Amino acid sequence: xxxxxxxxxxxxxxxxxxxxxxxxxxxxxxxxxxxxxxxxxxxxxxxxxxxxxxxxxxxxxxxxxxxxxxxxxxxxxxxxxxxxxxxxxxxxxxxxxxxxxxxxxxxxxxxxxxxxxxxxxxxxxxxxxxxxxxxxxxxxxxxxxxxxxxxxxxxxxxxxxxxxxxxxxxxxxxxxxxx
Amino acid sequence: xxxxxxxxxxxxxxxxxxxxxxxxxxxxxxxxxxxxxxxxxxxxxxxxxxxxxxxxxxxxxxxxxxxxxxxxxxxxxxxxxxxxxxxxxxxxxxxxxxxxxxxxxxxxxxxxxxxxxxxxxxxxxxxxxxxxxxxxxxxxxxxxxxxxxxxxxxxxxxxxxxxxxxxxxxxxxxxxxxxxxxxxxxxxxxxxxxxxxxxxxxxxxxxxxxxxxxxxxxxxxxxxxxxxxxxxxxxxxxxxxxxxxxxxxxxxxxxxxxxxxxxxxxxxxxxxxxxxxxxxxxxxxxxxxxxxxxxxxxxxxxxxxxxxxxxxxxxxxxxxxxxxxxxxxxxxxxxxxxxxxxxxxxxxxxxxxxxxxxxxxxxxxxxxxxxxxxxxxxxxxxxxxxxxxxxxxxxxxxxxxxxxxxxxxxxxxxxxxxxxxxxxxxxxxxxxxxxxxxxxxxxxxxxxxxxxxxxxxxxxxxxxxxxxxxxxxxxxxxxxxxxxxxxxxxxxxxxxxxxxxxxxxxxxxxxxxxxxxxxxxx
Numbered sequence: 001x002x003x004x005x006x007x008x009x010x011x012x013x014x015x016x017x018x019x020x021x022x023x024x025x026x027x028x029x030x031x032x033x034x035x036x037x038x039x040x041x042x043x044x045x046x047x048x049x050x051x052x053x054x055x056x057x058x059x060x061x062x063x064x065x066x067x068x069x070x071x072x073x074x075x076x077x078x079x080x081x082x083x084x085x086x087x088x089x090x091x092x093x094x095x096x097x098x099x100x101x102x103x104x105x106x107x108x109x110x111x112x113x114x115x116x117x118x119x120x121x122x123x124x125x126x127x128x129x130x131x132x133x134x135x136x137x138x139x140x141x142x143x144x145x146x147x148x149x150x151x152x153x154x155x156x157x158x159x160x161x162x163x164x165x166x167x168x169x170x171x172x173x174x175x176x177x178x179x
Numbered sequence: 180x181x182x183x184x185x186x187x188x189x190x191x192x193x194x195x196x197x198x199x200x201x202x203x204x205x206x207x208x209x210x211x212x213x214x215x216x217x218x219x220x221x222x223x224x225x226x227x228x229x230x231x232x233x234x235x236x237x238x239x240x241x242x243x244x245x246x247x248x249x250x251x252x253x254x255x256x257x258x259x260x261x262x263x264x265x266x267x268x269x270x271x272x273x274x275x276x277x278x279x280x281x282x283x284x285x286x287x288x289x290x291x292x293x294x295x296x297x298x299x300x301x302x303x304x305x306x307x308x309x310x311x312x313x314x315x316x317x318x319x320x321x322x323x324x325x326x327x328x329x330x331x332x333x334x335x336x337x338x339x340x341x342x343x344x345x346x347x348x349x350x351x352x353x354x355x356x357x358x359x360x361x362x363x364x365x366x367x368x369x370x371x372x373x374x375x376x377x378x379x380x381x382x383x384x385x386x387x388x389x390x391x392x393x394x395x396x397x398x399x400x401x402x403x404x405x406x407x408x409x410x411x412x413x414x415x416x417x418x419x420x421x422x423x424x425x426x427x428x429x430x431x432x433x434x435x436x437x438x439x440x441x442x443x444x445x446x447x448x449x450x451x452x453x454x455x456x457x458x459x460x461x462x463x464x465x466x467x468x469x470x471x472x473x474x475x476x477x478x479x480x481x482x483x484x485x486x487x488x489x490x491x492x493x494x495x496x497x498x499x500x501x502x503x504x505x506x507x508x509x510x511x512x513x514x515x516x517x518x519x520x521x522x523x524x525x526x527x528x529x530x531x532x533x534x535x536x537x538x539x540x541x542x543x544x545x546x547x548x549x550x551x552x553x554x555x556x557x558x559x560x561x562x563x564x565x566x567x568x569x570x571x572x573x574x575x576x577x578x579x580x581x582x583x584x585x586x587x588x589x590x591x592x593x594x595x596x597x598x599x600x601x602x603x604x605x606x607x608x609x610x611x612x613x614x615x616x617x618x619x620x621x622x623x624x625x626x627x628x629x630x631x632x633x634x635x636x637x638x639x640x641x642x643x644x645x646x647x648x649x650x651x652x653x654x655x656x657x658x659x660x661x662x663x664x665x666x667x668x669x670x671x672x673x674x675x676x677x678x679x680x681x682x683x684x685x686x687x688x689x690x691x692x693x694x695x696x697x698x699x700x701x
Contacts, residue, residue: 066550067546123546139543144234156557157497159497159500161231162376164231167375167376168377169373176496
């Protein structure tokens with residue numbers, strides 16, 4: 001992913017600005033060039049295989065499946081990148097991913113899945129698609145692609161690799177003091 | 180000079196598997212001057228190459244060869260091709276085990292006598308007693324450096340243990356401590372002491388935890404009598420016209436078929452592969468598989484009543500800091516049918532890293548109810564329940580329609596809980612919840628059993644040949660020079676983690692085999 005600060009923001013249209021502010025945590029805009037831009041987190045993502053709107057919706061779906069308010073969007077974006085990469089290589093993968101998102105958009109009605117402002121409304125749509133193999137694949141994949149990211153671990157207080165630091169013998173293995 | 184035996188040398192003992200049973204048996208026989216070849220399906224990864232990362236380590240060490248499952252157990256639904264989390268590497272599951280080393284209780288060797296008849300439960304007394312096992316338990320504890328034995332101090336209590344102990348005290352439990360662990364609490368046997376690293380399940384990079392990989396096997400190799408061949412996947416055991424086994428066929432690293440002759444074969448591939456191997460070795464003379472006149476090969480599969488209880492508090496715990504299994508409450512391990520079930524269970528602290536917690540806390544779950552649990556990760560404490568599950572004939576390893584890359588049927592693992600298992604698990608969940616709530620837990624999560632790390636009973640010991648597969652020496656009833664040396668020997672599972680009993684049986688079996696060889700009986 002690349003960081004486009006001043007250069008991209010000059011191109012951000014009014015429509016994009018309104019989309020961004022309406023959705024709170026899912027503050028991803030689509031640039032005129034068709035990339036995804038999250039200005040508040042300062043990252044952009046080139047979308048190669050899927051439609052930009054599809055990729056944006058997928059990132060929102062990922063967050064709705066495993067919502068963590070303290071986890072920035074970029075972790076969900078990284079977790080779902082493989083769907084764009086697969087779509088760029090394989091027309092069948094592209095078709096099934098686009099179809100899944102189209103089904104969610106259809107169930108949502110006007111404004112699509114990403115247009116539903118309340119998480120509860122979006123989750124209700126996901127529940128009706130739980131049996132869809134694509135839902136199961138996304139959910140199962142996220143268990144690893146979201147949570148097995150060492151950069152996300154500090155948000156949860158997990159400290160990761162330990163041997164090179166001498167284990168926890170001198171690093172608080174028994175520092176609990178409230179019992 | 181490390182031994183290397185010729186494939187036509189029919190004077191060797193061939194052991195299949197290098198874990199708690201196979202690795203220990205190999206060393207014990209080598210020390211007695213017996214020539215041994217251990218064939219291990221996995222690679223030889225030394226402890227310096229273990230990885231402090233849950234998924235990477237899983238890829239490095241776990242047995243992921245194809246298996247199928249059936250039955251009403253949740254593992255079939257959530258992990259259909261991963262019924263067990265065991266190791267495919269030299270050292271077997273002693274590489275990734277937690278180190279808990281508990282002796283069986285006296286009555287657990289005679290459950291048919293003690294518990295009586297339970298509908299659907301294939302209970303049977305072991306053909307050995309605790310009294311007969313005690314000298315071997317003592318030798319195993321010394322060999323493994325078990326804490327709280329042989330004047331070895333217990334390990335210090337980590338944060339997860341502090342929560343357990345405080346809760347146990349509040350509930351009035353009397354037997355709560357940091358366990359009898361085969362992890363050096365002091366430097367011993369030329370190995371480091373524990374550094375509370377928190378990746379016990381990924382292999383101990385300090386060598387502080389006992390494992391056949393870096394304890395039994397190097398000691399055996401030093402005698403010049405032990406050869407370990409990794410990347411050697413045994414496919415079949417062969418026999419002659421009289422029924423005596425003559426050797427094994429295995430596939431080497433290049434996938435080429437090899438044959439190793441043997442005077443004696445000991446099977447120690449853990450409780451799924453061992454019966455599978457006997458069944459796949461069926462012949463005209465033994466159409467139901469080797470050593471299967473009783474029909475019990477593969478049957479009575481046990482995985483212990485397990486489940487976990489995790490709890491979230493409003494202050495930090497950091498349970499992952501330190502030994503993965505850091506403490507135990509033993510009060511519920513007794514047999515007390517007033518609780519509504521026979522047999523008992525141990526409560527042992529357990530921790531998972533964030534990646535595995537996401538995978539195993541509630542497989543299949545999603546949404547805020549699940550994610551708010553993970554949000555509490557650094558304030559979480561946890562325990563694992565290990566209890567005696569009932570042997571059932573219908574819980575079994577059988578040959579699947581699916582085949583491995585060499586065209587041999589893979590194992591299917593069928594399992595249904597017995598009502599006694601369910602009652603015991605529910606009791607354990609309730610007690611775990613009560614323990615954590617007694618010290619301020621705000622949320623408690625009863626967690627379903629993981630892919631089985633304790634796999635037992637599928638070639639069980641019996642007094643009478645019609646009731647089981649092996650006798651009290653692990654010698655198959657049907658074939659005098661064919662032995663079983665792993666946890667598949669277990670007649671019943673007890674409430675205790677199995678490794679100490681497997682090692683003790685292997686020490687005892689080595690004596691028997693060496694004596695029989697010396698007397699030219701086998």
